[in-house]
Amino acid sequence: MSFSQEETGSKGRYVAHVEGEEETGEMTYSRLSATRIIVDHTGVPDSLRGLGVGAALARHVVAEARKIGFTIVPLCPFLQAQAARNPDWSDVIEAL
Numbered sequence: 001m002s003f004s005q006e007e008t009g010s011k012g013r014y015v016a017h018v019e020g021e022e023e024t025g026e027m028t029y030s031r032l033s034a035t036r037i038i039v040d041h042t043g044v045p046d047s048l049r050g051l052g053v054g055a056a057l058a059r060h061v062v063a064e065a066r067k068i069g070f071t072i073v074p075l076c077p078f079l080q081a082q083a084a085r086n087p088d089w090s091d092v093i094e095a096l
Contacts, residue, residue, distance in 0.1 A: 025053035058082040065092035
């Protein structure tokens with residue numbers, strides 16, 4: 001699985017590409033500042049369900065936050081659930 005990022009203005013998304021698959025998964029966000037984003041949606045098409053695409057996107061955005069130095073406001077219910085399962089992400093996930 002590979003990842004790309006698209007950003008236009010204050011809106012963006014992380015995209016998961018699964019080898020051999022045409023469809024992609026995504027995690028969308030809004031940038032509040034250079035050091036803070038709101039993740040508001042995780043979308044995985046039916047054709048990619050069960051492959052761990054959503055969890056991989058969550059791990060990727062956490063890794064990017066640590067690497068680049070931003071925090072994440074997890075408004076997306078999926079990311080909230082993943083963060084609850086991974087308390088070690090608290091360095092970059094803001095509590096709601």
